[in-house]
Amino acid sequence: MSDATSINHELEAGFGDYFALLKPRVMSLVVFTALVGLLVAPVSVHPFVALVAIVCIAVGGGAAGALNMWWEADIDALMLRTRARPIPSGRVARGEALAIGLTLAAFSVVMLGLATNFFAAGLLAFTIFFYVVIYTMGLKRRTPQNIVIGGAAGAFPPMVGWAAATGGVSLESLLMFALIFAWTPPHFWALSLFVKGDYARAGVPMLPEVAGRDATRRHILAYSLVLAAVSLALGATSVGGPLYMAVALVMNALFLRAARAVARRSDADSDGDRHRAERALFRLSLLYILFMFGALLAEAGLKSFGMGGW
Amino acid sequence: MRFRPDHELHRRRASRNYGLGAVLLAFAALVFGLSLVKARENGVPGLRQAGAGAPAITAGEAGR
Numbered sequence: 001m002s003d004a005t006s007i008n009h010e011l012e013a014g015f016g017d018y019f020a021l022l023k024p025r026v027m028s029l030v031v032f033t034a035l036v037g038l039l040v041a042p043v044s045v046h047p048f049v050a051l052v053a054i055v056c057i058a059v060g061g062g063a064a065g066a067l068n069m070w071w072e073a074d075i076d077a078l079m080l081r082t083r084a085r086p087i088p089s090g091r092v093a094r095g096e097a098l099a100i101g102l103t104l105a106a107f108s109v110v111m112l113g114l115a116t117n118f119f120a121a122g123l124l125a126f127t128i129f130f131y132v133v134i135y136t137m138g139l140k141r142r143t144p145q146n147i148v149i150g151g152a153a154g155a156f157p158p159m160v161g162w163a164a165a166t167g168g169v170s171l172e173s174l175l176m177f178a179l180i181f182a183w184t185p186p187h188f189w190a191l192s193l194f195v196k197g198d199y200a201r202a203g204v205p206m207l208p209e210v211a212g213r214d215a216t217r218r219h220i221l222a223y224s225l226v227l228a229a230v231s232l233a234l235g236a237t238s239v240g241g242p243l244y245m246a247v248a249l250v251m252n253a254l255f256l257r258a259a260r261a262v263a264r265r266s267d268a269d270s271d272g273d274r275h276r277a278e279r280a281l282f283r284l285s286l287l288y289i290l291f292m293f294g295a296l297l298a299e300a301g302l303k304s305f306g307m308g309g310w
Numbered sequence: 311m312r313f314r315p316d317h318e319l320h321r322r323r324a325s326r327n328y329g330l331g332a333v334l335l336a337f338a339a340l341v342f343g344l345s346l347v348k349a350r351e352n353g354v355p356g357l358r359q360a361g362a363g364a365p366a367i368t369a370g371e372a373g374r
Contacts, residue, residue, distance in 0.1 A: 014322040015329025048347045052340055115344055 013096075017086040021069055021097055022062025022104075029289070030061035030157045036293045037161025037176055040239045040300040045116075045165050052115040053164040057157055060108035060124045064131040064153070066101035070094055071136050075202035081195070101132075112164065120163035127156040141203065144210035151184025152177075158293075175234040179292065182227040186220045186259060187285040193217070193262070194275035194282075217263045220281070224259035228252040231292060239296055241309045247295035251288050258284050 034057040038050055045053070069076065069087055077088035086092035105128050113121030131153035140146045155177045162173035192199065192208050193216060199206040208216045231252060235245045258281040265277055302308025316324075 012319050012322045014325040016325070018326070018329070046347050046351065048343050052344050055340065111340075 011090045013086065013091040017091045018096075018100065020086050021066040021092065021100060022059075023065030023068075024062075026065060026154075027058050027061050029154070031058045032290075033176070033180065033293055034058070034157035034161035036297050037158030037173060038165050039161075040172070040296050041162045041165035042238065043165045049115055050164075053112060053120070053161070056108045056112035056115065057124060057160050057164075059104050060112070060128055061157065063101045063104035063108060064128045066097050066104065067128070067132040068136045070097040070101055071132070073097075075141075075204060078202040079198045081198055112160075116164040117167045119167050120160055123156065123160045123163050127153060127160065130156070141205070144205045144207045146205070147185050147188045147207065148181075151181050151188075154184055155180035172234070172237045172239045175230060175237060176239075176296075178230045179227070179234055180289070182223055182230050183285065183289055185223045186227065186255075187282065187289075189216050189220050190262065190278050190282040190285060193270065193278040213267050217265065221259045221263035224256055228256060234296075238309065239299065241299040241302070243302065243308065244292075244295040244299050247291055251291050254284060255281075255288055 031054060035050075035054055038045060038053060069085060072082075073087040073094050076082040076085050082088065087094055087097055105125075109121045109125045109128075112124050131150070135146070135150045135153055139149050143149070158176040158180070159169065159173045162176070163169065189207060192206050193213060196208075200209050207219060211219075231248045232245075234240055235248050258277065261277045262281050270278060299308045
């Protein structure tokens with residue numbers, strides 16, 4: 001061989017690049033909601049087993065993120081928001097992301113099964129399958145309801161946490177699932193109203209591009225009403241209580257007011273004040289999920305002191 | 311004698327190696343800790359007998 005090959009040192013991956021494959025920001029929401037699901041369950045879990053369960057759920061979520069990046073490398077390269085990710089930037093090969101994703105998925109599911117129970121492990125495996133195969137490979141590029149379907153994948157972690165403690169499903173865990181499921185569309189559609197053009201460039205059929213921006217505003221309000229109903233219903237179950245209900249009433253009133261403000265505006269209004277109402281709704285949605293799950297955790301904490309709950 | 315400073319390439323490879331080492335150590339610690347907790351919660355059959363004060367060999371067995 002006479003060719004002298006040069007190595008581009010900038011493309012050598014560091015540890016952080018592999019960690020970035022796991023989508024750490026998404027993982028933080030997964031960890032928080034799974035932890036709440038596990039801690040509010042009526043069965044106590046040894047703290048170390050709880051730690052292992054949360055690590056497994058976080059790693060399983062990360063594995064799904066790596067597999068998502070493996071599949072979406074082509075469209076990630078086209079979008080401003082995603083083109084610095086490890087694969088489109090050339091630092092990590094697609095095959096590496098696939099190998100890491102599959103390995104971590106297998107490890108997290110088996111370890112969760114051994115640490116807690118195999119029902120929770122099966123639910124975690126289904127979550128990864130749903131996010132990677134049904135959402136990423138199947139529906140994301142085909143339907144403008146992609147956010148609604150993708151939201152289901154993000155809604156599973158509290159159910160997995162609950163299952164890790166109890167070994168099953170209950171009304172409470174289903175309503176925690178429904179809370180995140182109904183929260184995701186207004187959260188992402190508010191974002192998509194002020195981050196324009198990226199998805200259109202990649203050919204992903206987001207609702208504002210397909211059904212129109214006014215229709216998206218109405219969808220946001222409709223899902224916000226569903227979200228309010230679900231969150232109040234959750235408050236009436238065994239994991240709710242007066243504190244949760246008070247937080248739910250305040251947060252839902254604020255959320256509905258912000259969603260109505262977005263629904264009543266035209267695009268011209270939105271451009272006029274640089275999407276103030278849309279940005280406000282997006283920021284509020286982050287606080288909303290933090291406060292609602294925080295209130296569930298607080299109720300569980302109060303119960304251990306003989307207070308809280310109904 | 312002075313060594314040449316590390317190239318950026320070596321730093322990236324070192325970060326990968328140390329990172330992977332830390333992940334493997336953390337995994338070993340989790341499995342070890344989990345084994346201890348499970349053994350304590352569920353008990354290990356042989357150990358539980360001895361721990362309960364039962365003699366390791368019964369009188370009948372000793373006489374055989």
